[in-house]
Amino acid sequence: MHNFVYERANSADNAMDLGHRDGAAILAGGTELLNWMRIGIESPDLLVDIRDLGHLDRIEEIEGGLRIGALCRLNDVACHPAIKRDFPVLSSAILQSASAQLRNLATIGGNPLQRVRCPYFREETVNACNKRHAGSGCAAYEGHNERMAIFGWTPECVAVQPSDPAVAFAALDAVVIVQSTDGTRRIPMREFHVLPDEDPSAHSVLGRGELITGIEISTPAPHSAYLKVRERQSYEYALVSAAVTLDLDGETIRNARIALGSVAMRPWRLLATEDLLVGKRLGSKDIAEAVDAGFAEARALSGNAYKITLARNAALRAIELASEN
Amino acid sequence: MSHQESSVISEKVTRVDGPSKVRGEARYAGDQKVDGQMHAVPVLATIPAGELESIDAKQALALADGIVVLTARDMPRLHPDLDNITVPPLATRHIPMQDNLILYEGQVVALVLAPSLALATEAAKLVKPIYRTHSYINPEHQVPQSADPARGNYSGSGPLDWTKGTPDAAYASAPHKVKSIYTQPSRHANAMEPSAIVAHWHDGQLTVWDSMQHISSVQITLAAVFGLSIEDVRVIAPHTGGGFGVKAFVWPHEILAAMASKVCGKAVKFVLTRQHMYNMVGYQPQMTQHMALACDEKGQLAAIRQDVENVTSLTDDYVEFGSAAARSFYACDNISISQRVKRGNINLPTFMRAPWDGPGSWALGSALDELAHEAGIDPLDMRIRNHADTEPQTGEPWSSKMLLECYEEGARRFGWRTRPEGGTRDGYWLRGFGMADCSQGQARFQSSAGLTLTAEGTAHVASSFCDMGTGPATIFRQVAAEALGLPLSAVTSDHGQTGLPAAGPTYGQSTTISTGNAVLMAAREIKAKLAAHLQWPVAETVMEDGCIRRNNERLSIKDAMKLMGMQEIASESTFALPGGAYVDMGAPGRPARSFGALFVEVLVDPDLGLVRLRRATGVYSAGRILNPLTARSQITGGIIWGWGMATMEGSHLDPERGRWISRDLAGVPIPVNADIPADLDISFVEEFDHEAGPLGARGIGELAATGVAAAVGNAIFDATGARLHDLPITPDKILGALRLV
Structure with a gap:
């Protein structure tokens, strides 16, 4: 294996300093970094362990919402009383992620940074994958693409963003707080991941030496739900998922936010649908029409036309589930 | 069965190997350590069809002292004896690293040996094979053909x-x-324990600790690969962590590990990764x-x-x-x-x-x-x-x-x-x-088992069967205990190695019926020997509760043996199939x-x-x-x-x-x-x-x-x-x- 140096950062400044060095990688829960190092996706020279940044492992009330420290373990976030009460979509998305063991170790700040699960990306010997070697092409585009994107893909990359919590965060208009030696950036989760038309080799907008310190969510969304569709009932990535938050006036939708997972390289908001749903009655035919409108720009690959139907039905179902919460 | 009251068959007996596995004490093939052993990591073809033109191992060899990169030219040629081994139990006639032809993606083209697994893994990544590619034939798109009896014996x-x-x-x-x-x-089986082998040569004799489903197959096949007599190959497999058929036959990695050990003069441990299990076994x-x-x-x-x-x-x-x-x-x-x-x-x-x-x-x-x-x-x-x-x-x-x-x-x-x-x-x-x-x-396979009854009223089963975690080591003790009228705790067993009476394989749901019958026959033979010594008709002799009995005459095993002046009675029985067949379907x-x-x-x-x-x-x-x-x-x-x-x-x-x-x-x-x-x-x-x-x-x-x-x-x-x-x-x-x- 590739030898590396292990350092434990004693402050956020120290972490950013170390993280800025050549070949550095930040180590939080480590559940994904270990995979990368095993497969050869990353061969860091320096691991910067940030576990001692104690102030990052808390969930704090901020004005009009919550700030979740980046080092909070997934299960701690999912089981937090305020999250369960006010943000069931997030709690549910987390509890449907990974396995209980992984959720006890993995952090909420690290989770949206996991890389695509595309089998061509995850191979030990890579043939064509722009996310492994920029410019090498995309074997999945004409290969086995049953689980790949239906929105926002290009022939240069058809992979999908796999994090469940990121989808819930996108529906909640969450903001990722990022620090670097240059200062603090606030990035909406909806814009945190990079679509291939912008850069097929990129995963997120996070730059070298930048550290996620927390994620902020604001308006409580008690009428919200996360639906995850997968062949088996646990420990499996989504075929598609749907996160929905509803602001209801009795049976009428005042406002809706819908994000789909595993359909694009970022959590995919159905903005056209959200606009059309305003003022519509739950259970009416208008709901399905509104959802259909959100799929106008969906494009199937050679092997995944079913995902358009599946994602549409999942969105519809998630609206129902959110209204029942 | 005439003595139901002492029956330990049909009881819910927990597995005898359970505690050692729960405690982590069970030692699988990959757990074995031999002093000075080298770890093997394969370099696999990244093309599905072609020829290997050359291999550049300079970088790998420069990584550290003690790294060995074996290519086809370093490996011994297969001994002609291997031609006499059918396919199966040899899994495939095509043994990699005998020539430069590449017939499938993931075929082994070189084997890297190093004193540590980490070093061998890193060095293997640095080996650079150069290929000449041939056109790829996707089997799923081919026109179906009649099977050719010359291409292995599976079709027969x-x-x-x-x-x-x-x-x-x-x-x-x-x-x-x-x-x-x-x-x-x-579909791939993905047994919990991947295939693994440790091969070690000593004085011209080969010992392997292997994860497998049939001791004898590995023994006769490895002997043939090197032209050895069967006695010169010792095979040990106390536990196999699931097989599902994929460890039934002898796959190339087992042969390559033994060859590598012979070439480098040290023990070689070759543990397949999950990824290897897709290409290197069936x-x-x-x-x-x-x-x-x-x-x-x-x-x-x-x-x-x-x-x-x-x-x-x-x-x-x-x-x-x-x-x-x-x-x-x-x-x-x-x-x-x-x-x-x-x-x-x-x-x-x-x-x-x-x-x-x-x-x-x-x-x-x-x-x-x-x-x-x-x-x-x-x-x-x-x-x-x-x-x-x-x-x-x-x-x-x-x-x-x-x-x-x-x-x-x-x-x-x-x-x-x-x-x-x-x-x-x-x-x-x-x-x-x-x-x-x-x-x-x-399927029923010819299968042998030995059984020894001691004057202390204990018994010992000996047979080379493999236990993949399905329970044969437990069940065969039950069979012996019931047939000899002993409590289960009085019966021990040895299995999973050569040098014991040869059991059939652990596949085709055949283990219990084949080796189990051999154990029962061995127990009946012991009973017959005891009865003969006592001059009792076997048909009237019953073994139960640690005693041997004929009508109202009853002797403890201990007393009976003392009377006969014996410390133990041993027997070995073979569940032989009609016509001398090795396998039949009833x-x-x-x-x-x-x-x-x-x-x-x-x-x-x-x-x-x-x-x-x-x-x-x-x-x-x-x-x-x-x-x-x-x-x-x-x-x-x-x-x-x-x-x-x-x-x-x-x-x-x-x-x-x-x-x-x-x-x-x-x-x-x-x-x-x-x-x-x-x-x-x-x-x-x-x-x-x-x-x-x-x-x-x-x-x-x-x-x-x-x-x-x-x-x-x-x-x-x-x-x-x-x-x-x-x-x-x-x-x-x-x-x-x-x-x-």
Whole structure:
């Protein structure tokens, strides 16, 4: 294996300093970094362990919402009383992620940074994958693409963003707080991941030496739900998922936010649908029409036309589930 | 069995290997350490077809001292003795690193040895093979061919073409008929413990610690590779962490490890990674089965046609005899089968749980359900009507068969006759009910076991069988304890190594029936010896409660032995097959097969294409059940295995590059606990099968995995009205069949 140096950062400044060095990688829960190092996706020279940044492992009330420290373990976030009460979509998305063991170790700040699960990306010997070697092409585009994107893909990359919590965060208009030696950036989760038309080799907008310190969510969304569709009932990535938050006036939708997972390289908001749903009655035919409108720009690959139907039905179902919460 | 009161057979005895495994004390092949050992990591071909032009190992060798990079030119040539070893037990005639030809992606082109695994792994990444590529032949796209008997012996283990009666004419004139094509993808076994071997030469003798399913196969094959006498190869395998057929035969990595050890003069440990398990050992091949069935107005089968194709490598013709189902399951005067192969640049498939009848029962069990619906007959009545009272191929009587009783008991337990209509709603779900036959031919292997009774009233079983975690080490102690009238705690055993009486393999659900019978015979021989010493007629002699008894005369084992002036009595017995055969499928004229009926309720979400298992009832006819605990465990494991086959598992080749994609457990879903209802309802209709062997038992390990996919597919049809012909039945296919896509 590739030898590396292990350092434990004693402050956020120290972490950013170390993280800025050549070949550095930040180590939080480590559940994904270990995979990368095993497969050869990353061969860091320096691991910067940030576990001692104690102030990052808390969930704090901020004005009009919550700030979740980046080092909070997934299960701690999912089981937090305020999250369960006010943000069931997030709690549910987390509890449907990974396995209980992984959720006890993995952090909420690290989770949206996991890389695509595309089998061509995850191979030990890579043939064509722009996310492994920029410019090498995309074997999945004409290969086995049953689980790949239906929105926002290009022939240069058809992979999908796999994090469940990121989808819930996108529906909640969450903001990722990022620090670097240059200062603090606030990035909406909806814009945190990079679509291939912008850069097929990129995963997120996070730059070298930048550290996620927390994620902020604001308006409580008690009428919200996360639906995850997968062949088996646990420990499996989504075929598609749907996160929905509803602001209801009795049976009428005042406002809706819908994000789909595993359909694009970022959590995919159905903005056209959200606009059309305003003022519509739950259970009416208008709901399905509104959802259909959100799929106008969906494009199937050679092997995944079913995902358009599946994602549409999942969105519809998630609206129902959110209204029942 | 005349002395039920002291019986330890039929008791729920927990596995003797359990505590050591729970404590982490059990030492598997990869746990072995030999002083100075080297770790081997292979360099695998990244092209599916071509030639190796050269290998640049400079960077790898420069990484650290003590690194060895072996290429074809460094390896010893295969000894001509290997020509005398058939394929199987040699898994494939094609041993890599003997020439420069590359026939499949993942073929070993070089072997890196280093004092640590980390170093060997890093060095292997730095080895740079240079290839000349040939055009790739994708086996899945090839025209089916007749199997060639010169390409290994797999094709000789069953009929490649067979016809009884006039199936085409009967089909044409029958009032009800169905014709359909069933497919399934290749599947890899992914046993918990990957294949692993430690090879060590000392004074011209070879010792291997190996993860495997048959000691003798490894011993004779490795001896032949090097032209050694069999006694010069010692094989040790106290535990095998699951095999599922993939460790049944001798694969190239076992030979390469032994060669590498010989070349470098040190012990070599070669533990395959999960990724290696996709290319370096076998898998169940991708299959296409063409089915045509017809029946009369009453549902009596008029014709069965099962034409089966499977992919295989360019190196050997592996034939997956799915057509065993058409030849064996149902009474019919007109049956026709064929087996063809599709060759390409791919590693060789192999027997995997459940071979032959597993895939065969998926196609036949589904097609019969289609025919039942076409004829308007309940699927269970259809099966009762077509019950094979005798073996359909030969007309010979079965060794024993209680399938009709299984149907009745299963229907009663499941509530088949009073089930709700298929498609009944439960929230978002549609309920569906399905059933199918489980059935697997019974292989029996010549098998030997030794048994020693001591004056202290203890006994010791010795036989070379492998225990893969399924329970033979436990069951054979039970057999010996019961036959000698001893408590289970008084019996110990040795297994899993050469130098012991040679047991048959641990595959084909044959272990209990083969080695178990040998143990029982050895115990009877001891009893006969004791009786002879005491001058008692054997027929009047009983061993029970640590004593030997004849009518009212009763002696403790200790006293009896003292009287005879003996410290111990030893015997060795062989469960020999008629005609000196090494393997058969039951006694001549009395074919043996295990049977069962599986009933399932599934839930289908028609909007999301999801399918879930709500409950299952399985009732099985497998002769006498020796240990209800391990038997139940085998069956539930088989049903879960079948659920994976039915609804999620598949290994796919990249169509351009000829490589398996998703070579790990993150990319290919297999069932998890959350998928399986807690109360799988398992039971047995027990009988004493006198014809199958003196123990009265038959096998269950493969049986359990048969019929599951068909029962599930039939239940999905019941729920939705959509018939799925392609495994696995995933959301895309369900939505497609419901014409939503």
